[in-house]
Amino acid sequence: MRSMTGYGRIEKIINDYNYSVEIKSLNGKYSNLKTSIAGIFSPLEIEVQNLVKKYFKRGNISVYIDIRFLNPQNFVDIDLGLAKSYHSALQQMTSELHMSDDVSLDVLTKFREIIKIKVEEEAMNKIWKGLEEILLETIEKVKVFQIEEGEKLKTVLLGYIDDIEKIVNDIQNAAVDMKDTFKERLENNLKELLNNSELINEGRLELEVALLAERADISEEIERLKSHIKKFRDIVNSEDELMGQNLDFLSQEMHREFNTIASKSKLIELTNLSVEGRGLVNKIREQVQNVH
The missing domain is CATH 1.20.5 (Single alpha-helices involved in coiled-coils or other helix-helix interfaces)
Incomplete structure (x- = not known):
């Protein structure tokens, strides 16, 4: 897992040039690249952008480049x-x-x-070769930073998903006794209406309980949540290039299932567990925004 947060800086002398390259990356839903390079080297800007885009598919990326001549007199043009x-x-x-x-x-x-710095095409090609080398080294440094941050993020996400799994198991256990709870509640309500008479139609009672249980059935939602949890772990432990986007999608699906359970639930225990589950999913959604 790679975080979108990263940083790298390298300064090096190659041939007659002193290069300084700094790259910062922050989280962002889409790819947003900004480059800063002196005007005389503007012909290299497209090359820089094309190279950086190969390694960063998402996030806000800022690239700062400074190139200084060790022998500037060779590039001074006087009109x-x-x-x-x-x-x-x-x-x-x-x-x-x-x-x-x-x-x-x-x-x-x-x-x-009157006095300008002029860089001929041959010299510009030479400058690019040195710059390309340092850019690749800096990109590698940023990636190492992102991987280190990603491992911390991975631990946090797996902790949240473990907690969600416990909640789903608690929901499943609570749902098992839901039919008996419905029957007891309905029976008590009927007794009150009939002035505590024991003359309750058991067949009618069982039918009403069955209808209530059917409307409140959450077995499908539970199974889907279990499937999402497994898929979430699989993606986190993979090398999925679209990891951040896929984890975000799964977290949205889990949030939807908890919402459905809460809306179907007739038990306060299930409602509370659903609310707790949604809270954890929201924490996951915040964190996965920083997954590359």
Whole structure:
């Protein structure tokens, strides 16, 4: 089991570049990926997203990338023609406006178009190879984190499902005596209506009890709950790629069965057990939102 909560960060020098990659993952029903990378490396952003999406199918994923040149002078591009044009225009302005200030280098460097960082295609491909390597290492680090968190989550979920199984067994045991309880209640009610007379039609009484028991029968709901519990354990102990979604579906089904039992129940004991069961299922539903 993998949790959707994960973190990994790696900083490494490869060739002439210092790479820093940080990945954070949080729970989310769908896949939501955000990447942050400097504008000059924007051609690599699609490659980054495609790679990360292979390993994270759900959740909110944030990727922060910082790449620094160890030899930046190799990537500086100066547009001297543009610099001369700016210089000439500024000198003309100072002359016509009768300004005494000279056009200094500080003024010219404020125009970003003059001095730019330029990365040729060959260098960009080289940068990507290094970045891909570090991304994969960082992804692996995040996955290890998620697995560690997933084991903790697995223990919690199996604890809840054990408690739910006990409740289902208690419901089943209580339901066994339900017919006798109905008969006793109905018999007492009839005696009160007949002023405690012993003249009660046993055949009629048995028929009424049978009808009540049929309407309140919860044997199918109990069997379905048992089936859901078994399936839940099977999925938790598997390597199901859609584990989170499948566990969420099962928890919804269990919640529905407890609701049905509560609506059919004529016994306060069964109602209370159903409410307790729904409470545990709600706790499971909260936790499985963080299962990858």
